[in-house]
Amino acid sequence: MNDALIKTLAEIVGTATPLLIASQGELITERAGVVNLSLDGSIVLAAMAAFAVAYETDSTELGILSAMLVGMLIAILIITANVTLKVNQIALGFVLTLLCADLSTYLGRNYVGLPGGAIEIPHAPIPFLKDIPVIGEIFFNQNGMVYFSYILVAVIWFWIYRTGPGLSLRALGERPSAAYVRGTRVQFWRFIYVAVGGALVGLAGAAYSLDVLLGWREGLTVGQGWIALAIVIFGTWKPFRILLGAYLIVGLRSLALYLQREDTIELPVHILNMIPWLLMLLTLIFVASGFANYLVAILPKNWQGSARHFLRSDPPAALGTAFEKE
């Protein structure tokens, strides 16, 4: 493999990290049956908070912590208002999307364009692992945030599919009344998962302003939150597919940039940038339409089961609904 390609792939893994972390945060939120629609605003406000705090205190760690706190508080606001006042999650999330973005512009106006070299998340290649040919260069010659994202995906997968509390988590999103009857404290656990999910979304903001897009300017991450929300659907609410989705989307984006630099190919960058969105719509349509079933039917018999399993997309059944004790 040539060096340029390896370098590009390593860059894709690094750039996709914030999207990956944010979508994993949204994943556990939605698995608990709650929609946090505010991602686009949460991420940008958290990014601003991370940069401002890190810049003022000269501490990257404090910046990251404050970003997580911001994300968590927004998520807590949504779940609290939803549980105690029955305010619609979608409406709240949407209003917070706009409000947080405007707040970040207003509060961050004195931090625009400041140098962030001193507070950047440090590059930290892992000894030995980084020397593995190709794989080491791509995955283990990164910074701590990227390594954290690998662990996060594995932990969330293990939690959801292999532990008792994970089973309860799935029940929260699928049928909260059943979980309640089995003795799960529905509102309490929803609150916990939504808060943790929100903290991860905030962490994604820090990953932008302290690493991927180092620095602060108005609307630094605008659009990324919507992409993260779309990746959760695209990844059919499964941790590893979300990882694939995040890498794929960022990969397509860097392909667009690469093609733009090559003069031989006359495809405008704006059209190329549409591809991820078109792909996402087409995937959703493909899965929902009868076409997927038709494809499965023409496969050899012993492949059908796994193919059907692979193509299935089941949103948590109770997603976005409030839970009330009878």
Next chain:
Amino acid sequence: MTEWRRFIQVTGATSIIGMLPLLGGVLTALILIALVLSNEGFTMREVWDALYEGAWADDGKKLRVLVNWMPLMLCSTGLLLTFTSGLWNIGIEGQLTMGALGATAIALFVKFDSKTTQLAAEIGMACAAGAGWGLLVGILKTRGGVNEIFGGVALNFISALFSAFLISSPWAPAQGGTGSRTAPFDEFTLLPAKIVERSYQSNTAVAITVGGFLFAALILYFSRFGLQLKAIGKSEPSARALGVPTERNLWLALLLCGALAGLGGAIKVLHPPIGQLQQNSSGGIGFLALLVVLLASIRPWLVPIIAFVFAFLATGAQRVESALQIDAALVNVLQGVLVLAVLLFDGIRQRIQAEQEKRAVAAQAAKRAQEAEALKEAVQ
């Protein structure tokens, strides 16, 4: 008298408690903004003066508010239809953009002999483009299994990228293109307007806006379709079980909303002095319209008023920024806080009302039991 009472009932202003969330929200937002301002060393009075100076001091400035009001108003009007049917049409940004693109396509490349035909073609194209984009959200939802929020977001991004693509190459001005706008349209293709104190007044645009609003309000209140939309909004499965053609009605609601947003897009590009397609022509108007309708809690008569307040703030904010060095983003923060507070207060109101109802039911049950007891004793 009864007619009058029915009118009030229709407008939803029947109870004072019903209006409490809005009042509470306004108060919260005002208190918060006063705190922020005093923290920065300004008084509310200074800011109000700057707002007034920027948006209401003379007829020209009032006209600027009007120009900001019209697209916002058309989008909010469209959203009344979709919200009533329970749809979250976030795709309205894209529908507005497509309307602007439709109007631009005709204005740049098609020439008619009479100005009326020219304008009719431009506006018709804008309507059709917006309507098509809205219908697409509906088809994706009911046939493609794509939730309208994500379908809408995806279509927003696609339309914005498409607009950027058109501006950057095929529609770029022949000379001196910056990639951020098309060449100015020929004056012949613009909405007819007269100049008042360095601003433009276009009665045609006003007529389109008011006409669109009346059209939607009439549909909602006085048509079978409007009633069916309300039924779908309350419960889609029940409406379908009762024989309401839900899919057709949802499509029609999105189509009409898209058409109205498209009209907004047409006004955005065809109203002098703009007269060209600019990068990011939607400028968040669609999202702002969603806030307007949320604030109005789908009460149509409140929509023109709230849209006016938002347009007034948007116009005056530039003056506030230049005169007092207060970031114009603060105005958007104010609007966001306002809507958030109204949502929360509305939750509180519902909780209070639910509790009152519960207590009333309990009281009635207790009274009945007492009566039964008394009856029993009397019999004995």
